[in-house]
Amino acid sequence: MSLLSLVFIWLDKCIGNLPGENEKLKEKFRKLLLPIRQFDKPSSCLDSIELSLKNKCIFFITSNSFVDEEFLKKIASLSNVYRIYIYNQEGNDYQFTDTNLIKKIGLERIIQFDEQLYKQIILDLIKIYSKESNQSRQAKELLKSAVKLLNTIDDKDEDLQDIEKYLISRIHNLK
Structure with a gap:
């Protein structure tokens, strides 16, 4: 894997809709020299990962609004998705049952800050x-x-x- 094969995917309802939303954090990610692909719809996000990003190593970030186990199971089942992060600003308690999903998230990747x-x-x-x-x-x-x-x-x-x-x-x- 080369450094160029790494891509962040950020799925969030607020991305693109609210100016300044998570801008400080996104700016820090840009310092990592990795592209950030932003989506506000799960279907277009999943399509992009499956079709145009299938040769990339994906770091998938989402917020509370898209934490649905069935959708996240689909994301986790993709071999090019390396890790899944939940930006859990509301402090919700999530319990997942799918072992592949649990492996790609882990407790350390459900994060409030x-x-x-x-x-x-x-x-x-x-x-x-x-x-x-x-x-x-x-x-x-x-x-x-x-x-x-x-x-x-x-x-x-x-x-x-x-x-x-x-x-x-x-x-x-x-x-």
Whole structure:
């Protein structure tokens, strides 16, 4: 997988309708140098993922308004959807039964606050880059990208600092 094959899909009723809605968070995503495709209708979103984005690795983000287990099961069943995030600003309690959906969401990806959402996406990207660097000629580039992503987080806790040190040591060990 190359860095160019990653795409964010953001499905939200407010996208495109309300000026300024989640703009701060979307601006941070743009710093990741990954495209953000925005949708406000589940059917057009699903069609786009299945047809025009089938060769891309998808990070799917949605809000409370589109948290329907049947729809999310369809999204989770697509092999090109790597992770599903629920931007849960209302603090709803979600219980899913589909194992594939649970695997792609996990408890850590139902998130109330924008900084937590951003941080979790960074951690997931780092996992992809680290895994790919074990199998790729582009290892150094991927690991440098992972460090660059970490540096976009304003408040790094001890775990993030340890991840950064680990990534830098791996970069230095590569020829």
